[in-house]
Amino acid sequence: MTILIDPxxxxxxxxxxxxxxxxxxxxxxxxxxxxxxxxxxGFDADHYDVPDERYTSLIAAGAVPVESRELLARLISAGLRRRRQHRRPG
Structure with missing residues (x-):
């Protein structure tokens, strides 16, 4: 089990x-x-959106940094990829 974060x-x-x-x-x-x-x-269907200022602290907490393509591939491979139903206003 791994928590992943993209740049x-x-x-x-x-x-x-x-x-x-x-x-x-x-x-x-x-x-x-x-x-x-x-x-x-911050949860959006299959992931959390996190602001850039949290990136380093989340890696320090145990998230593994990967490129966006790898993150998506591993999400799909795990069967967890979900399409957004609608876009949140804002």
Whole structure:
């Protein structure tokens, strides 16, 4: 079981964002996010969106940095990839 994080390169709301995922199960992902103080509102179907200023601290907490393509491939391989139902306003 591994928590993965990609580089903060996704722009939204005037900042850059990373994606935080599990390559095993969502329970593991939610537990990691709770322990790291990531708000539930950051969860989006199969990942947490986290701002760039959290990147280093999440790696220090145990998230493994990977490139975005690897993160997506491992999410799909684990059977956890979910398409967004709708875009959140904001």
């Amino acid at each position: 903060p390169r996704w722009p939204a709301h005037g900042r850059l964002w990373s994606h935080l995922v599990s390559d095993e199960n969502l329970a593991e992902l939610h537990a990691f996010a709770r322990a790291a103080g990531i708000p539930e509102r």
